Structure formats: C-alpha cells, structure tokens
Amino acid sequence: MxxxxxxxxxxxxxxxxxxxxxxxxxxxxxxxxxxxxxxxxxxxxxxxxxxxxxxxxxxxxxxxxxxxxxxxxxxxxxxxxxxxxxxxxxxxxxxxxxNMTIDAIETVPEVGFSRLIKNATSTLVFDDWAKLSIALVVLFVVLFLMYYFSQSTSKKRIAFITSVTSLIAACIVLGFAFNSYDIHQKNQIAIVFAQESQIKNEPNLRSAEAFKLHEGTKVQVIDTVTNWKKIKLSNGKTGWIITDDIKIVTDF
Known part of the structure; x- marks a missing residue:
C-alpha cells in the first residue's frame, strides 16, 4: 500500500x-x-x-x-x-x-572589516553557503581517502595538501553560512504598508510622536510588544509602529 x-x-x-x-x-x-x-x-x-x-x-x-x-x-x-x-x-x-516613496532616509554606511564580511556573506544566501560547505567536506573526505590509500609519494603529498586546503575552505564557508543565518535572524526587514503611520516613542497610543513614515519605506524590526513593533531606520532612528502598518519581508 x-x-x-x-x-x-x-x-x-x-x-x-x-x-x-x-x-x-x-x-x-x-x-x-x-x-x-x-x-x-x-x-x-x-x-x-x-x-x-x-x-x-x-x-x-x-x-x-x-x-x-x-x-x-x-x-x-x-x-x-x-x-x-x-x-x-x-x-x-x-x-x-x-523613487515612488515619500520618505527620503539617508543610509549610514558601514565601514571597515565588518563591511567586507557583510558584503562577502551577502554574495550567497544561507542555503547556498551550507550546500557549499557540505560539498567541501565531502571533497575533503575523498581526498583524505586518496591520501591514505595511495602508494605514490607524490600523489600522497598532493592529496594531503588539497584535502587540508578543502577542509580549511569548508571551515571558512561554514563560518559564512552561520554569519548569513545570524544576519537573517537579526535582520527582520519590513515594509510600511500604511499610507501614513505615526511612529511613537513608546509602544502605546498615548506616547508622543517621534516621526511619521509613509508607504513603501523599509525598516528593520528590532523588538515586539503586543501589537507594536520597535523599528530602526537606515539612518539609525528608532521608534514604535503599530504591527498592522507593516509587513515583514522575511515571512514566507
């Protein structure tokens, strides 16, 4: 059956x-x-x-x-x-x-080593980094077996060097995979769907208004309290927005 x-x-x-x-x-x-x-x-x-x-x-x-x-x-x-x-x-x-959005928000550029790492990590998505690391580990195993069973000294040397190289590469790629996953978990990007939304200093309607945002603006969600989301803009500004006014991009 x-x-x-x-x-x-x-x-x-x-x-x-x-x-x-x-x-x-x-x-x-x-x-x-x-x-x-x-x-x-x-x-x-x-x-x-x-x-x-x-x-x-x-x-x-x-x-x-x-x-x-x-x-x-x-x-x-x-x-x-x-x-x-x-x-x-x-x-x-x-x-x-x-270009159709109203809000003009400057982006604070990342500099130094963290920018290089982030740029390198973003070249592939997490799944691709993971697959590449698995492929390199398999390659290491195959090359190590070739080194172990080979009778030729020159072949053993080449197999040993390439197997160690593939293992080091696998470790580096695995690091990129974990970094990619970490960025994905922390980087809860959302888009404002309300035509105009009041961003508050605190997660309640009585709180003072910090600023306004309009539809299409990209924000980063950094905290949640009941039906409020704490957001961060690319210029570093933070505030609280009603959950219904945004949609999380990473929700599939």
Whole structure:
C-alpha cells in the first residue's frame, strides 16, 4: 500500500508543479499584454499554493509596480532579493520602485572589516553557503581517502595538501553560512504598508510622536510588544509602529 501512496504523492506533486508552470506562463502572457491586474491575480494563485521563487516574487513586484502599488512592489522586490541577493534586474527595478516613496532616509554606511564580511556573506544566501560547505567536506573526505590509500609519494603529498586546503575552505564557508543565518535572524526587514503611520516613542497610543513614515519605506524590526513593533531606520532612528502598518519581508 505504501508504494502506491508514494506514487500518488509523486504524481500529485508533479501534476501540481506542471499546473503552476502553466499558470506562471499564463500570468506572463497577461503581463506582456498589459493586463497587469489579471496577471497579478494569476501570480498570486501560484503563491497561495506554497510556491516560492525569486522569479515569482520579481514578477509579482513588477505587476504591482505597473499598477502603481508602492508598498507591495517594494515588498515583493525585497522578497526576491532575499533569494537572489545580487540579481541586477531586481536591484535595478527596486531602485525605480523606491523613487515612488515619500520618505527620503539617508543610509549610514558601514565601514571597515565588518563591511567586507557583510558584503562577502551577502554574495550567497544561507542555503547556498551550507550546500557549499557540505560539498567541501565531502571533497575533503575523498581526498583524505586518496591520501591514505595511495602508494605514490607524490600523489600522497598532493592529496594531503588539497584535502587540508578543502577542509580549511569548508571551515571558512561554514563560518559564512552561520554569519548569513545570524544576519537573517537579526535582520527582520519590513515594509510600511500604511499610507501614513505615526511612529511613537513608546509602544502605546498615548506616547508622543517621534516621526511619521509613509508607504513603501523599509525598516528593520528590532523588538515586539503586543501589537507594536520597535523599528530602526537606515539612518539609525528608532521608534514604535503599530504591527498592522507593516509587513515583514522575511515571512514566507
């Protein structure tokens, strides 16, 4: 009975994948025809079925951008960037989308060694760093076995040097993987969806207003108290915003 069940799951999964591919192509056709509302509806049906990819988020963002939906377009571009951090098309289009925002917030640049580490870490996502570290560990094992069983002195020397090199590389890559995961956990990016939101000094409505933010502005969530989120801007300013006024980018 189990083999039949597994075959059914496989066939169902394959069929679902094919259906989503068809829906994706149909949505692309609608988009190319200028029917952005229907294209967006089609893309969303794929998303509702639990399918996630940088391409899907990118196309959803493009449709929102064409419809002048400021916050949703930036939100989905940011989600696409999480999966493809250095994609030139995504970076180019999100720059256009951010031009529609009202808030002009300066970014305090990182300097020194921490900037180099962060830039290096961002070249790959956590999953890719993890896969690369596993591949290097496997390579180390294979090379070490070659060193152990080889009868030739020259081959043993080469195998030993390359195995040690691969082990060191695996440790470095593993460090990048953990750093990437740590950044992901701390870097709870969110986008303001309210047309205008009052940012408070304390997490309650009676607190004094610190400043205002408008839709499409990118913030970092650093704390939560009931239905309030403490946010930090790229210029270092902090304050409290009502949870319903933002959407967390890292929520999948």
């Amino acid at each position: 189990k083999p039949i069940f597994y075959i059914f799951i496989f066939l169902f999964g394959t069929g679902s994948f094919a259906q989503n591919n068809t829906a994706f192509e149909q949505a692309n056709t609608l988009y190319n025809e200028g029917n952005y509302t229907e294209a967006l509806r089609k893309y969303t049906t794929i998303l509702d079925q639990g399918q996630h990819s940088a391409e899907l988020y990118y196309n959803i963002a493009n449709a929102h951008y064409k419809l002048n939906h400021v916050a949703p377009s930036i939100y989905y571009y940011e989600k696409a960037l999480l999966l493809k951090p250095n994609d030139k098309d995504i970076l180019n289009n999100i720059a256009y989308a951010k």
